Amino acid sequence: MNDSYLYIIIALLPLAAGMVVTQTNPYHALIIRGVLGAMAAMVDAVLGAADVALTEALMGTMLSITLYAIAVRSSLVLRLGVMENQSIEKNQDPNFQEIINDFRNIFNKHYMRLELVPYPTQETLQQALIEKEIHATCVRLKETDQTTESYQTAIRVPRIYNIIESELSSPKTVIRYFDVLESGVQHL
Known part of the structure; x- marks a missing residue:
């Protein structure tokens, strides 16, 4: 089985993290954070860690983005x-x-x-x-x-x-x- 696509996705994780940190628009940063979480959950699922993938998808991505969106909305x-x-x-x-x-x-x-x-x-x-x-x-x-x-x-x-x-x-x-x-x- 050819896992080259997995290496490409793993290489994109630090790029997406860097984009989150350097983003000036907080709403764009939330979207990029969602993409980052989805990529991390996908990598975890492909590598066989379904429990970690599910936790990342639910807690790390969905819940955190919802809470960040509420915080950004009220602080601006x-x-x-x-x-x-x-x-x-x-x-x-x-x-x-x-x-x-x-x-x-x-x-x-x-x-x-x-x-x-x-x-x-x-x-x-x-x-x-x-x-x-x-x-x-x-x-x-x-x-x-x-x-x-x-x-x-x-x-x-x-x-x-x-x-x-x-x-x-x-x-x-x-x-x-x-x-x-x-x-x-x-x-x-």
């Missing part, structure tokens, strides 16, 4: 705190809608979703940022004069701040980094 959400009257449905301000659309475009490039979280007052919004319930806030600036910057976005996550600062081209918002530790709140 940016929670943006806004005032209740600023929700997209209620707000007719084109500046706010333009800012939100710009944020969505930026985060889509980084495989993230934007979730707007409404708060009733400025104080509860600020407290939510301090308590890390949300990642950023976007609130209207006080009307002092007719400047192009009509909103202020405070971001507490340094990596997200760097992404938005480098990619946001809208002059409609002021971007600032909000350091929770320097805000005067002591964490235990």
Whole structure:
């Protein structure tokens, strides 16, 4: 019996593992991980280890990919705190809608979703940022004069701040980094 196909499949295992590690899109990495698990289960089955093949197929591939998909889906959400009257449905301000659309475009490039979280007052919004319930806030600036910057976005996550600062081209918002530790709140 010619087992050359088995050597080719075994040689593809480290290649697939390397592709999983170097993949930037987490969803593509999940797909490649599934292919890697299926190849490993097939090699185990061909070599006569049916119990190991079944365990790899069920636990190593199906269960782990399902759990990873849930984790990736929930971790790639940016929670943006806004005032209740600023929700997209209620707000007719084109500046706010333009800012939100710009944020969505930026985060889509980084495989993230934007979730707007409404708060009733400025104080509860600020407290939510301090308590890390949300990642950023976007609130209207006080009307002092007719400047192009009509909103202020405070971001507490340094990596997200760097992404938005480098990619946001809208002059409609002021971007600032909000350091929770320097805000005067002591964490235990």
